[in-house]
Amino acid sequence: MLKQKMPMATVYQALIAITLVASGAAHAQTGAAAYPTKPVKLVVGFAAGGPTDVVARAFADHASKALGQPFIIDNKPGAGTIIAAQAVASAPADGYTLLFGATNHTMIPGLYQNRVKFDAVKSFRPLCTVASSPTVLVVAPGLPVKTLADYLAKARAEPGRVTAGTAGVGSSGHFATEVFARAQGLQLNHVPYKGAAPVVTDLMGGQLDSSFATLGSVLPQIKSGKLRALAVGAPQRSALVPDLPTFAEAGGGNYAADVWYGVLAPAGLPEPVAQALEQAAAEFAKSAAAAEKLSGLGMTPESQCGAPFAARVAREVATHSQIAKALDLKAD
Structure with missing residues (x-):
């Protein structure tokens, strides 16, 4: 029984079709992997x-x-x-x-x-x-509180008297302050500044009582003893201040504000x-x-x-x- 030969033109067409399919698939695969192709x-x-x-x-x-x-x-x-x-x-x-x-x-x-x-x-x-960068509660060195429990007791005993400075109305520190105050039923006296630097200056000078600040903005002052940190608002302690308890450990609930x-x-x-x-x-x-x-x-x-x-x-x-x-x- 004789086998019928496929016309040469048909063979070429089949090869071209296979090549196109293969190249198309390769292009699809490399297209995704090509990113980015420009700045x-x-x-x-x-x-x-x-x-x-x-x-x-x-x-x-x-x-x-x-x-x-x-x-x-x-x-x-x-x-x-x-x-x-x-x-x-x-x-x-x-x-x-x-x-x-x-x-x-x-x-x-x-x-x-x-x-x-x-x-x-x-x-x-x-x-x-x-x-x-976790939020930390820092207080002026002259404020008579040593722990978060002390701070809570003072704030509850003197509603609206304990000042809390932030980098401005609507700043991350402002929201962090309000979240904690609402959770604990506190009335803190919010004092907005134009930036974090003057908050730190007035804290060290005793013009402010406290601040819910990002750790990076007060880390040098904490390490030098110019400010006292009471707790860090993170699920775990920070390796940068390993001795500082979390709010949960210090009795401040599950507060976190990183x-x-x-x-x-x-x-x-x-x-x-x-x-x-x-x-x-x-x-x-x-x-x-x-x-x-x-x-x-x-x-x-x-x-x-x-x-x-x-x-x-x-x-x-x-x-x-x-x-x-x-x-x-x-x-x-």
């Missing part, structure tokens, strides 16, 4: 030199090496970081414009209800946190791009270089990625909005 813009809502900017630059350096393209810092300070967030929310969701933000991102809706054209939750895809620093992208970011960025962020948080850089800022590496980070952002937006409404807080 990536990392938008920061603060001026150069501040804590958020310093961490962002450290992450950018790591990501540039890990992903093979420059990650360029674009500082857009002002309007409570609304300018930076708006720039990212309205950017294409292709991974080439990212937001390096912090906890204050979750305060925007409560403080600027009618001034924003984006949704702090729905307009973004939270990728990963890379660092955190400030996170992390990377967010416009909503709709392709999954392969998100995975590449999350991997780079997670690796940065685990690196020795990050630990060294962050410890000098009073921060610790942290890697919370994907859904848990997104849930955290949504939860904090709801909490901060509720507090802002209850206290009628509105930023200019």
Whole structure:
């Protein structure tokens, strides 16, 4: 029985079809892995030199090496970081414009209800946190309290008399103060300043009683004994102040008020791009270089990625909005 030969033209067509299918599959596989193919813009809502900017630059350096393209810092300070967030929310969701933000991102809706054209939750895809700085309760060296229990007793005995300084109305310290006061049923006398530095100065001088401050802003003064720390607002003790108890250990309930620093992208970011960025962020948080850089800022590496980070952002937006409404807080 004779076998019928396939026409040569048909053979060529079949080979071409197989080649196209194979090359198409290869292109699809390498297309996802190719990101990034050009520089990536990392938008920061603060001026150069501040804590958020310093961490962002450290992450950018790591990501540039890990992903093979420059990650360029674009500082857009002002309007409570609304300018930076708006720039990212309205950017294409292709991974080439990212937001390096912090906890204050979750305060925007409560403080600027009618001034924003984006949704702090729905307009973004939270990728990963890379660092955190816990809040610590510090008191003036002359205040006659040695422990958190002493502080609570004094505040309850003198409603509205114990002062608590913050970096301003609507600052992370202000929200941290109000969350603790509400949880403990305290009436603290909030004293807003224009920045963290004058708060520290007046604390050391005795013009202020206390402050719920980020650890990085008061770490040198705690170590030198110029300020007394009573508790750290984190689930575990900080390696930077290992002898300082958590609020839970000191009798302050499950209070935690750590400030996170992390990377967010416009909503709709392709999954392969998100995975590449999350991997780079997670690796940065685990690196020795990050630990060294962050410890000098009073921060610790942290890697919370994907859904848990997104849930955290949504939860904090709801909490901060509720507090802002209850206290009628509105930023200019």
